[in-house]
Amino acid sequence: xxxLAEVEFYRxxxxxxxxQKVRAVELHASKRIFRGMDTKALTQALTGSVLVxxxxxxxxxxxxxxxxGWLGLHLGMSGRLRIGVPDEEAGRHDHLVLRQxxxxxxxxxxxQFGRVLFHQGVAPPKWWAAxxxxxxxxxxTLTRMTRFLSRHAxxxxxxxxxxxxxxPGIGNWMADEVLWQAGIAPACLAGKLDAMQTKRLFRAARxxxxxxxxxxxxxxxDPPGGWLYHRRWRRGGICPRDGAALRHAEVGGRTTxxxxxxxxxxx
DNA sequence: TACAATGTTTTAAG
DNA sequence: CCTTAAAACATTGT
Numbered sequence: 001x002x003x004l005a006e007v008e009f010y011r012x013x014x015x016x017x018x019x020q021k022v023r024a025v026e027l028h029a030s031k032r033i034f035r036g037m038d039t040k041a042l043t044q045a046l047t048g049s050v051l052v053x054x055x056x057x058x059x060x061x062x063x064x065x066x067x068x069g070w071l072g073l074h075l076g077m078s079g080r081l082r083i084g085v086p087d088e089e090a091g092r093h094d095h096l097v098l099r100q101x102x103x104x105x106x107x108x109x110x111x112q113f114g115r116v117l118f119h120q121g122v123a124p125p126k127w128w129a130a131x132x133x134x135x136x137x138x139x140x141t142l143t144r145m146t147r148f149l150s151r152h153a154x155x156x157x158x159x160x161x162x163x164x165x166x167x168p169g170i171g172n173w174m175a176d177e178v179l180w181q182a183g184i185a186p187a188c189l190a191g192k193l194d195a196m197q198t199k200r201l202f203r204a205a206r207x208x209x210x211x212x213x214x215x216x217x218x219x220x221x222d223p224p225g226g227w228l229y230h231r232r233w234r235r236g237g238i239c240p241r242d243g244a245a246l247r248h249a250e251v252g253g254r255t256t257x258x259x260x261x262x263x264x265x266x267x
Numbered sequence: 268t269a270c271a272a273t274g275t276t277t278t279a280a281g
Numbered sequence: 282c283c284t285t286a287a288a289a290c291a292t293t294g295t
Contacts, residue, residue, distance in 0.1 A: 002273065272294085272295105278288080279286085
């Protein structure tokens, strides 16, 4: 499920536990979300520590704890964060539970495509520091985006937009939304855009991120009215802009929805 | 039953 | 070494 704005929403869910001590850590150590990490070290370090702050970067979540603990989470396809009562019994998919006096912070992920990372140190983990510029930041420039497109010139734009090194936070529905708002077909190759289309893509990427953050990112409400989002799931949907029948097909390895009449192939 | 699901990683091929 | 495409991952729901 979670893309940029959904991740931001879930971050705020756990913020209810800020400034409070973690009394106990419960986790399903053998589950895939803990692959390659030391769950004993995580348990040891977080037990008795205090949740200090949280941040998101694209689809990445980082929770900072006292005693130099840094908990990184990725929600994958089906992950979500929620708050439970302090002694809530962990369900089958509740793979990580941080128990505090007033509530339990719960990470559940049925499909386990998500991931848990843990780092102990004064500085933030290096994988966090190495993340590419966020789309809504100053460092995400037209020049940078253009360079990224040219490096993937022979791939369809849909696939390029899903690449987290270039467009951190963009997922399946946001990629379709960006392309629809830019008026460019998803199968158009990234190297085929002219300067005007490139600029439209850049503006659409930022506009969609901002609009999602101001709606989904606040309280999980739907994205702004008039967006493709509201029509893309049903078969038989029509384009909000010109009323043409929307098309669905697999592009760049993912189910894709677009308007064949107002989204143009490059030349 | 079989397939698809708002995602990444690994593997293989070009 | 770089880019691209496809399969794999685990579970649920249609």
